[in-house]
Amino acid sequence: MLRxxxxxxxxxxxxxxxxxxxxxxxxxxxxxxxxxxxxxxxxAVSGDLGDxxxxxxxxxxxxxxxAEKRLNKIIAEFNNADDFVEAEKLLNDFSxxxxxxxxxxxxxxxxxxxxxxxxxxxxxxxxxxxxxxKDENGEEVITYKTAAAPxxxxxxxxxxxxxxxxxxxxxVVMLEDTDKNRRVDNxxxxxKRHNCNVIASYRNKQKKxxxxxxxxxxxxxxxxxxxxxxxxxxVNSDLVAFVQITTGGFWGGKKKQMFTVGPKRSDRHTMGxxxxxxxxxxxxxxxxxxxxxxxxxxxxxxxxxxAGKKKLLFKNAxxxxxVSAANMSENEAIYHSELDLGDVYIDAK
Numbered sequence: 001m002l003r004x005x006x007x008x009x010x011x012x013x014x015x016x017x018x019x020x021x022x023x024x025x026x027x028x029x030x031x032x033x034x035x036x037x038x039x040x041x042x043x044a045v046s047g048d049l050g051d052x053x054x055x056x057x058x059x060x061x062x063x064x065x066x067a068e069k070r071l072n073k074i075i076a077e078f079n080n081a082d083d084f085v086e087a088e089k090l091l092n093d094f095s096x097x098x099x100x101x102x103x104x105x106x107x108x109x110x111x112x113x114x115x116x117x118x119x120x121x122x123x124x125x126x127x128x129x130x131x132x133x134k135d136e137n138g139e140e141v142i143t144y145k146t147a148a149a150p151x152x153x154x155x156x157x158x159x160x161x162x163x164x165x166x167x168x169x170x171x172v173v174m175l176e177d178t179d180k181n182r183r184v185d186n187x188x189x190x191x192k193r194h195n196c197n198v199i200a201s202y203r204n205k206q207k208k209x210x211x212x213x214x215x216x217x218x219x220x221x222x223x224x225x226x227x228x229x230x231x232x233x234x235v236n237s238d239l240v241a242f243v244q245i246t247t248g249g250f251w252g253g254k255k256k257q258m259f260t261v262g263p264k265r266s267d268r269h270t271m272g273x274x275x276x277x278x279x280x281x282x283x284x285x286x287x288x289x290x291x292x293x294x295x296x297x298x299x300x301x302x303x304x305x306x307a308g309k310k311k312l313l314f315k316n317a318x319x320x321x322x323v324s325a326a327n328m329s330e331n332e333a334i335y336h337s338e339l340d341l342g343d344v345y346i347d348a349k
Contacts, residue, residue, distance in 0.1 A: 022078065022086045030071040031094055035104035037064030059219050071108065075115050084116055170199070171216065171223045172325040172334055173232035176209040184212050187230070194222045200274060200323075200335045215274070215325075215334035233325045237272040238263060242330040243285050244320045247300045252315070255300040259289055262326070274335060277323050282337055285319040290346045303348060310348035317341040 040060035078084055091112075095105035177183040191198060196218035204211040215235065223234065240262035248254040261281055263272035281288050289297055290312075301312040318340055322333035 022083050023074070024086070024090060027074055027087060027090055028094070030067070030074050031091065031104065031108055033067040034064070034071050034108065035100055037067045038104055038107070039100050040064070059221075072111060075111050078112075078115055079119060084112060087112055169217065169220045169223050170235040171218070171227060171232055172213060172235055172328070173216075173226050173230040174211055174213045174332055175230055176206070176211050178209055187212075187214065190226070191216055191218070194218060196222065202333050202336050204331050204333060206331070211332060213324075213332055213334045233327070235325055238326040239272050239274055239277065239323055239334075240326055240328075241277045241281055242322045242324070242333075243281060243289065245286065245289070245297070245300055245314070246318045246320070247314045247316060249316045257296060257300045259293055259296060261288075261292075274323055277321070277335075282321055282339070285321065285339065286314055286317060286341065286344050286346060294349055304345075306345065311345045312348050314341070314344040314346075317344045 037060065041064050075087070078087065088109075091105050091108060095102045173187070175183050175187060188198075190196075191214070196216045198214055198216045200215045202213055204213060226232070227234070240260065243259045243261060244256060245259070246254055246256045261271075261277070286297070297312065297314075301314050304311050304313045318338070321335075321337050321339070322330035323335040324330060324333045
């Protein structure tokens with residue numbers, strides 16, 4: 001009796017029809033996107049992602065929040081009883097498909113009730129749908145149940161998606177800009193807005209417009225979007241260094257030699273990272289090259305005998321190092337350094 005009285009009162013509140021008609025297709029897509037986000041978030045907190053758990057959770061939570069905003073925007077257009085009845089019918093059908101859907105429907109039902117209360121202007125009012133197993137006509141309806149554990153909300157599709165989208169990946173993007181730096185400023189704002197971490201950047205001098213290269217980490221979907229707009233590449237511990245050694249001076253003339261240092265596939269994660277080039281190659285470039293590319297050093301060194309031992313002398317040596325993404329040149333470096341090494345002796349082989 002109370003329910004019938006409330007329903008009559010609720011319907012009378014909306015005696016004036018609304019110009020808005022519920023878009024069933026848009027509403028269905030919105031509730032599916034929201035459920036998808038809930039499932040991804042549940043997977044992110046399930047403990048299966050190890051070191052990537054925090055990045056996965058941040059990404060899933062952000063996507064769920066966006067889906068909830070879109071859903072609330074649709075619900076905010078509901079202005080009469082017919083809108084709410086139709087929405088509840090769609091939600092009932094949706095909730096029958098899985099425990100994830102039932103859990104999501106319970107969350108969405110709260111949004112609908114909140115909007116109904118606002119529109120009806122009745123304290124404690126509810127949308128005109130029963131929440132029991134059977135309605136007044138004896139017809140079965142769905143009771144929305146929230147899941148007891150996150151594992152109950154996981155679907156293989158969400159697992160695949162979040163594994164694809166998650167880790168915090170690394171990439172290099174490049175652009176040319178004038179001395180006004182407008183494009184550079186725009187890129188830096190984009191990186192900041194999407195919480196990307198700039199690991200290194202370098203301005204490569206060119207005849208006309210200089211080339212700016214940024215090496216950063218960020219969410220994969222952000223990187224995909226940026227690489228669709230800017231020149232660049234994904235980085236997977238495969239950075240390459242170009243090392244130029246210059247020896248000699250004014251009287252004897254100068255000699256230069258360029259060396260390329262990069263990881264083989266089996267060396268990735270030990271070589272190929274910027275920190276490795278800084279700590280190993282940059283720390284002692286000639287020593288490193290002597291161990292790995294000895295014969296190429298002979299053209300810029302002179303032989304001397306010191307204390308009865310044959311030595312190679314690199315007179316007044318200087319080193320210039322550029323680090324770039326794989327398949328890119330020293331003119332597209334993300335890091336650069338110059339070292340004044342002085343006179344360097346190494347053992348001759």
